[in-house]
Amino acid sequence: MNSYVAQLLDEKFHEFNRPNFIPNDPICIPHRFSLKQDIEIMGFWASILAWGQRKTIINKCNELVLLMDGAPYQFITQHQSSDLKRFLAFKHRTFNATDTLYFIEWFKNFYLSNDSLESAFSRFLQPNDTNIEKALLGFHQLFFSLDDYPQRTQKHIATPARKSSCKRINMFLRWMVRQDTMGVDFGIWQQIKPSQLVCPCDVHVDRVARKLGLIQRPKTDWLTALELTENLKSLDPTDPVKYDFALFGLGVEKEM
Template identity: 70%
Template sequence: MTGYIIDLLNEKYEQFNAPGFIPNDPISIPHKFTVKQDIEIMGFLAATLAWGQRITIINKCNELIDLMDGAPYDFIRNHQDTDLKRFLSFKHRTFNTTDTLYFIEFFKDFYKKHTSLEEAFAGGITPLSVDTKAALENFRKVFFSLEDFPARTRKHIATPAKNSSCKRINMFLRWMVRKDNKGVDFGIWNKISPAQLVCPCDLHVERVARKLGLISRPKADWQTAIELTGNLKLIDPNDPVKYDFALFGLGVEGYM
C-alpha cells in the first residue's frame, strides 16, 4: 500500500467523519434520539432499510418513527395489539408488513429480558475474537429464536455463515461500537472492540476499494469484507473501520 493511498484515506476520513456527514445519511435517524434503546432500535431499523436512495431510506425511517408515536422504545414495550394495525401499509422495497411486525415482536420480547441490544451480539464474541463473525452468527440465532418467526424475514438478517458481506449489520455495529470525539458514530457499546469490527462493503466502498487495490476478490462476500478490513488494519489495527468514511465519501464524490 502506497503512502499516497494512506494519506488519501486519512484525509478523507477526517473530512467525512464530521457532523456535516449526518443529515444526509441514515445515521441521522438514530441521532434523533438520546435514550440508548431508542438509538439501538432505530439504528438497527435504519441499517436494515439502508438500500436504495438515501433520502428514501431516511423518509421511510421517519415514517416508522411516526408510526411508533415518536418514541420507539416506549412503543415497543407498551403497545397493544390494536396499535399494530397502523403498520399494515408500511413497505420499503422487499421489507414489508410481515417483516415489520416481526421486528417489533422481537424487540418487545428481547427488551423484556435485556437492557441493551448489545447482548444479542455479545453472546458470540470474546476479547480474543479477531472479528465479529461469531457475534453476527449469534445475533441471527437470537433474532429468530421466537417460535413464530416468518421464514421470509430471514433474508433481511445477513450472516457470515452464508458468506454474506453483512454490509448493513456491519454498518450498524460501526455506529454502535466506534468511539471518537467526532460526533457521528455513537460508541455506546463496550463488549465489542473497534478493532474487531468488519468494514461495511457497500457499492461505493467496494468500487473505491477495488480501484485502490484493497480488494482482489471478484465479488463482495464475507471474505471480501475480511480482506478489505485486513488491509485497513495495516494502517490502523485498532480502528480499521474508520476508513469506511473515507471509502464511502470518495465514492459519493465520484473521485473514483
Template identity: 60%
Template sequence: MEIQDIKAFLDSKATQYNRPDFIKNDPISIPHLFTKKQDIEIMGFWAAVLAWGQRVTIINKCKELISLMDGAPYDFIMNHEEPDLKKLLKFKHRTFNDIDTLYFIAFFRYHYQRHNTLEDAFIPANGGYSPFRGLGGFRDYFFSLPDYPHRTKKHISSPSQKSTCKRLNMFLRWMVRKDDCGVDFGIWNKISPSELIMPCDLHVDRVARKLKLITRKQTDWQTAVELTERLREFDPNDPVKYDFALFGLGIEEKF
C-alpha cells in the same frame, strides 16, 4: 499510488467526511434523532436494515416508521397493546413489509424484556466475540422466537451465507466506534472498534478495488474481511474509520 500515499489519502478523506455535516444526508441521521440509548439502538438497527435505495427515501421511510410508533420506538415496543399494531400494517419499504415490521417489534420486545442493550444480542453466550460468531449468533438469536416468518430471514444476513453483512457491519460501526467527531455513537463497550468489519457496499467495494485494497474477485464475507485486514495495516485500532473515506469517495466524489 504507493501504500503510504494511499494511507495519507484515506486519512485525509476520513477526516473530511467524519463530521456532523455528513449526518443529515445519511441514514445515521435517524438514530441521531434520539437521546435514549434503546431508541438509538432500535432505530439505528432499523435504519441500517432498511438502507438500500436512495438515501432520501430511506430517511423518509424511517421517519414514517417512527411516526407510526408515536415518536417513541422503545416505549411503543415495550408498552403497545394489540390494537396499536394495526397502523403499522401499512408500512412498507421495497421488500420490507408489515410482516417483517411486526416481527421486528416482537423480537425487540422479547429482547428488551431480558436485556438493557441490544449489544448483548451480538455477544456469544460463552463469550469470545469474533465478527463471524457475533453476526452469525445474532441472526440465530433474532429468529429464535416461535413461528418467526421465514420471509423475514432475507433481511438479516450472516457470514455463513457468505454475505458481506454490509447493513449489520454498518450498524455495528455506528454503535461501537468511539471518537469526538459526532457521527458514530460509541455507546457499546463489549465489542472493540478493532474488531469491526468494513461495511462493504457497492461504492466502498469499487473504490477499494481501484486503490488495489481488494484482490478477491467476488464480493462476499471474505472480501469484507480482506479489505478490513488491509485497512488494519493503516490503523489497527480503528480500521473501519476508513468507511468514511471509501464511501465518501464513492458516493460524493464518484472516485
C-alpha cells in the same frame, strides 16, 4: 499499502467524519434520540432499511418513528395488539408489514429481559476474537429464535453463514461501537472492540477499495469484507473501519 493510498484515506476520513455528514445519511435517524434503547432500535432499523436512495431511506425511517409515536422503545415495550394495525401499510422495497411486525415482536421479547441490544451480539463474542463473525452468526440465530418466525424475514438479516458481506449489520455495529470525538458514530457499546469490527462493503466502498488495490477477491462476500478490513488494519489496527468514511465518501464524490 502505498503511501499515496494511506494519505488519501486519512485525508478523506477527516473530511467526512464530521457532524455535517449526519443530516444526509441514515445515521441521522438514531441521532434524533438520546435514550440508548431508542438509538439502538432506530439505528438497527435504519441500517436494515438502508438500500436505495438515502433520501428515501431517511423518509421511510421517519415514517416508522411516527408510527411508533415518536418513542420507539416505549412503543415496543408497551404497545397493545390493536396498535399494530397501523403498520399493515408500511413497506420499503421488499421489506413489508410481515417483516415490520416480526421486528416489533422480537424487540419486545428481547427488551423484556435485556437492557441493551449490545448483548444480542456480544454474548457470542470472546475478547480475543479478531473479528465479529461469531457475533453475527449468533445474532442471526437469536433473532430467529421466536416460534413461527416468518421465513421471508430471514433475507433481511444477513449472516456470514450465507457468505454475505453483512454490510448493513456491519454498518450498524460501526455506529454503536466506534468511539471518537467527532459525534457521528455513537460509541455507546463497550463490550465489542472497534478492532473487531468489519468494514461495511456497500457498492461505493467496494468500487473504491478495488480501485485502490484494497480488495483482490473477484466477488463481494464475507471473505471480501474480511480482506478489506485486514488491509485497513495495516493503517490503523485498533480502529480499521474508520476508513469506511473515506471509502464511502470517495465513492459518493465520484458519483456526484
